[in-house]
Each structure stands twice: as structure tokens, then as C-alpha cells.
Amino acid sequence: MASSAFIQLARLQARAMGYPDLRIVxxxxxxxxxxxxxxxxxxPxxxxxxxxLMGVD
Amino acid sequence: MAVNLDFPPIVELDDSLDAIQDFFETQGWTDGLPIVPPTRPRVQEMMKHLDYAPNDIVARLGPRNGEATLLRIATNAVMAGCRPEYLPVVVTALQAVAEEPFNLNGIQSTTHPCAVFMLVNGPIAHELGINSGPNVFGQGWRANTSIGRAVRLALTNIGGGTPGDGDRATHGTPAKISFCAAENEAENPWQPLHVEHGFQPDDNVVTVVACEGPHNINDHGSISGLGILTTIAMSMRQAGSNNIGGHGEPVLVFGPEHAAQVARDGYSKDDVKRFVYEHALFRVAEWSPDWQQSERFTRLKEETGQAEFSRVLERWQDLDVIVAGGPGKHSAWMPTFGGTGTVMRRIERADGSPVRSVFKP
Structure with missing residues (x-):
């Protein structure tokens, strides 16, 4: 999870840690x-x- | 701003300073100021005082986990305007910030306006012309400005700390352009920082601290060490500082005149630290009412056992005390990010041997 103002940082870190396709809420x-x-x-x-994202209803 | 963090091998550009500046700016590779074009001969020349191979990975820099090779660091050092003899300091600073206690990932990406303060101790400071005297944190000295700038450019271009992207600072600070100085060892009545921490006097050491720019402490009225220390402690009890609650290791910079008076009245460095620990208190009743009701305050009370006040230091040893600057009844302090530790590193060659002089073998 990331707040909207920090989503770019979250994606940068995910890529840096080897998870370029990490699903982020x-x-x-x-x-x-x-x-x-x-x-x-x-x-909610x-x-x-x-x-x-988890495929759970 | 779109930014290209993947370096192309070699870029061919029009032989025009404007074209070069526009390109680097468009790629997001500058700090907003014009850069020195990192041509192949300049970059080769920049690496001549170090024995690493160009593609040796000297450090890994977050938040991107970028590989800081000597070649990449040298490229950023050329851009910053460094002379080749400055590169050992730049490399050591980057190795230091990459050490785990510094918390580079947090420092690079935080909303807090922390810069990387680099303090240089040892004979190399004089050899390279790193200013430790008047206007020590200001403009005017190529070594100070370009070394600090090189480190920031590397943190941006290799580490991914690009404003608005990996760097989330709300305001930032001018100290993020460059923040490098030498300690005024000649006018320090106590031990210089590196000797205090176990290095030899002729070791060349770089200390890195993730902190705000200097907060001035003006005291032209006190004529005693007690008076000066009182003003210092009162200045450091600042609401809104990340060090309230005793997190981190703030830096106290004595101007030489204040240091001389405090030492003359019999205070050692440890005495100074203990005084600040005891007196840099923030009364809880003066906190924001929202803070006083918050879970964080409850936790702080439980952790520290203090319901009435909050200290700036968790332990008296957690204050870095240095002497820098010129004449005048001023000192300064720098609050830190909090969740970071000071790192000190000796300037060394790739084989681990100390660099005693850049120019002499």
C-alpha cells in the first residue's frame, strides 16, 4: 500500500528490490x-x- | 519531471554549451545549475588519484539501489566542478552514506529536509583547500561546494533521489545542493571529532550526518561558558525538530570564540554534551495539544519514563560536537532526520591502506 503522493517512490523501490510488477494499492x-x-x-x-488484487470477493 | 536513470554508454551532442546543458537538464541529471560537461578525457583525469578500476562498485545507493562505480562517481564529480584530487573525499562520503546506520533509503526519500552534511578531518582538508573558517557553510570555496555537489549529484543520478520521484522532501533545503566543510581543528580547544572517535590525528576522515541546514545560535551577550551553554541548550529545545523525543544524533557547531570561552571556563567536550542533555528539555505542556493526546506521546512516555518533558538527546553521548567557522559570537546546531546515525569513515585506497596525502605517495 502507498498513499497517492508517494506512489512513484513505491514503484521505484519495488523495481530496485526486484519486484517491478509489484501490485500496489x-x-x-x-x-x-x-x-x-x-x-x-x-x-472500505x-x-x-x-x-x-488477491482475487477474493 | 521525467528522469532518465539509465546511463547511455556515450552520448554524442552538438558542440555547444547550451545544447549540452539543455540535454542534461532534460534528462533530469542536474541540480538546476549548469554542469561541467563530463567528457571522456575529463572523466579519465578525474579518476587518477584512486586505485579502483573504473567499473568497481564502490557503493550501492538507495532508493534505487544504484551501483556507484568509480566511473559513475567520477562522471558526477566532473559535472559538479570537482578537481581530480577531491575524488577520494567524494568516494569516501558515498561509501559512508551507503552504510546501514545512515539509513540512506530513508534519508533520500523522506519528506524531511535532511541534507548530507560532510565533515572532513585530517591533513587532507588543508591539502585540498576545504574551508573550515569564516563562512564555512557558505559560498566561496571550490572544494567545499563541488565536493558537496558531487555527492548530491551521485545520490540523485545513481541513487535515484530525484525531487518529486525518489526524493519526497516537502521543502528541501539549500543544503541539499552542497553541504561540505572541514573542522577548524586549529581553533578547537578540545579533540577534533575524528580523534575523539578513535582515529589518529593524521588520519583523513569523512563524517556524514543526515541533517538540516545550520540553525544559528547567536550569543553576543554571555561572557561565561555557562551563559553560552544555556543559550545553546535553549536553542536546541525546538518544537518541530525530529530530535525531540531523543531520536538521532544532532550536531553542535561551536564557533571558535564560543568554544574558547566554554573551554576556558573548564568545560570538556563531555561536559558540554552532558549540559545539553540535561537542559535541552521540551516541556510536554508546551507541545501541540493534539500531540499530547496522541498514541505517539503515550508511547514516548512509556519508552522514556518521562511524563513532564522530552529531551533532545536520548543519551548525553548522542551529540556530535565540532568547531568550525570564523570570528564572531555565533554557534550553530543541525537537527537530524532522527532515524539515522552518524557514520565516520577513513579515506582509503581500494586495498584498504589509508590515504595520507593525495599528492604525495
Whole structure:
């Protein structure tokens, strides 16, 4: 998982570590410095994206 | 900015300085300033003072895990405007930042504005003309500026620390263009940094620290060592510093006049460190109210056993104390990224023998 502002870094690091095709779930930035309920609001979409990548309903 | 991190073998360009600058800029290979074209003869000349083979991998640089060969480092050193005799310092600095305690991956990619501060100790500083005196962190000395610049270019072009891509700094700092200096050993009333840490006085040592640019500590009023140290400790208790909570090893740079006064009043280097440890405190009640309620603060209280205040240093030994600069009642401190350690490395040849002089055998 990576927040949207850092996805380029995530892909760079994945390539550098030998995982050029790493599947990365992107969460809208920011995650830090926001209210707890704002963080929780991002969970459903993130969970759905993880499920989809893993082929799980 | 699109950036090309894969070097082509040799690039043929129009014989025009503007065409060369445009090309390098378009590739994302510069720091925004014009570069010295790394022609084949210049790069060959740059490597002459080191005994590594051109394709020897001297270090691996994150976040890209790029292979820093002597050839690639020399190319960036030419671009930066280095003289060939500077390359041993550049190479040693890159080897040092690649060591695990430095945490180069974190330093390169963080939102924090940490630069790589390079301090040079030993006779090589004078031999190469690395400034340790007036305006030590500013402009004017080719060695200081080009060595620092070469390291930054290598971290960008080999390591992948390109702004907006692998480098995620929110603001950055001018210190990320270049940040290299020598310690003012002649005016240091205590041991220079490298001797303090077990090196011989005539060892040539490069120390690297991932830190912010210098924060000035102006004290024209104190006439005692206690007074100066009090101003220093109060200056270092800074909200918003990554060192609050005792993470990392900040750097305290005494101007020579402050150092002389503090030493004259009987303070050793260890005394200075203990004083800062005891007095550079941040009252928790002065923290952001959101922080005071946060899980991080709860964890900090549990880890440190301190509910009332937070220290800048985790241990009194965690302060790097150096002397640099010229006349004037100023000192400076540099907060670090926090999750990083100072690394010191002797300048050596490929066979591990120390480099005592670049010019003499």
C-alpha cells in the first residue's frame, strides 16, 4: 500500500528490490495529520482494492 | 519531471554549451545549475588519484539501489566542478552514506529536509583547500561546494533521489545542493571529532550526518561558558525538530570564540554534551495539544519514563560536537532526520591502506 503522493517512490523501490510488477494499492493522500474518522473512511476502498488484487470477493 | 536513470554508454551532442546543458537538464541529471560537461578525457583525469578500476562498485545507493562505480562517481564529480584530487573525499562520503546506520533509503526519500552534511578531518582538508573558517557553510570555496555537489549529484543520478520521484522532501533545503566543510581543528580547544572517535590525528576522515541546514545560535551577550551553554541548550529545545523525543544524533557547531570561552571556563567536550542533555528539555505542556493526546506521546512516555518533558538527546553521548567557522559570537546546531546515525569513515585506497596525502605517495 502507498498513499497517492508517494506512489512513484513505491514503484521505484519495488523495481530496485526486484519486484517491478509489484501490485500496489493506492490510498488517497494524506494518511497522517488527519482525524481518525477520516482515516477510517479510507478503509472500505482500500480493503476492496486489496481483495480485488488477491482475487477474493 | 521525467528522469532518465539509465546511463547511455556515450552520448554524442552538438558542440555547444547550451545544447549540452539543455540535454542534461532534460534528462533530469542536474541540480538546476549548469554542469561541467563530463567528457571522456575529463572523466579519465578525474579518476587518477584512486586505485579502483573504473567499473568497481564502490557503493550501492538507495532508493534505487544504484551501483556507484568509480566511473559513475567520477562522471558526477566532473559535472559538479570537482578537481581530480577531491575524488577520494567524494568516494569516501558515498561509501559512508551507503552504510546501514545512515539509513540512506530513508534519508533520500523522506519528506524531511535532511541534507548530507560532510565533515572532513585530517591533513587532507588543508591539502585540498576545504574551508573550515569564516563562512564555512557558505559560498566561496571550490572544494567545499563541488565536493558537496558531487555527492548530491551521485545520490540523485545513481541513487535515484530525484525531487518529486525518489526524493519526497516537502521543502528541501539549500543544503541539499552542497553541504561540505572541514573542522577548524586549529581553533578547537578540545579533540577534533575524528580523534575523539578513535582515529589518529593524521588520519583523513569523512563524517556524514543526515541533517538540516545550520540553525544559528547567536550569543553576543554571555561572557561565561555557562551563559553560552544555556543559550545553546535553549536553542536546541525546538518544537518541530525530529530530535525531540531523543531520536538521532544532532550536531553542535561551536564557533571558535564560543568554544574558547566554554573551554576556558573548564568545560570538556563531555561536559558540554552532558549540559545539553540535561537542559535541552521540551516541556510536554508546551507541545501541540493534539500531540499530547496522541498514541505517539503515550508511547514516548512509556519508552522514556518521562511524563513532564522530552529531551533532545536520548543519551548525553548522542551529540556530535565540532568547531568550525570564523570570528564572531555565533554557534550553530543541525537537527537530524532522527532515524539515522552518524557514520565516520577513513579515506582509503581500494586495498584498504589509508590515504595520507593525495599528492604525495
Amino acid at each position: 493506492v490510498i488517497e493522500h494524506p494518511l497522517g495529520g488527519i482525524e481518525p474518522d477520516e482515516v477510517l473512511a479510507k478503509v 476502498d482500500a480493503a476492496a482494492a486489496v481483495s480485488s
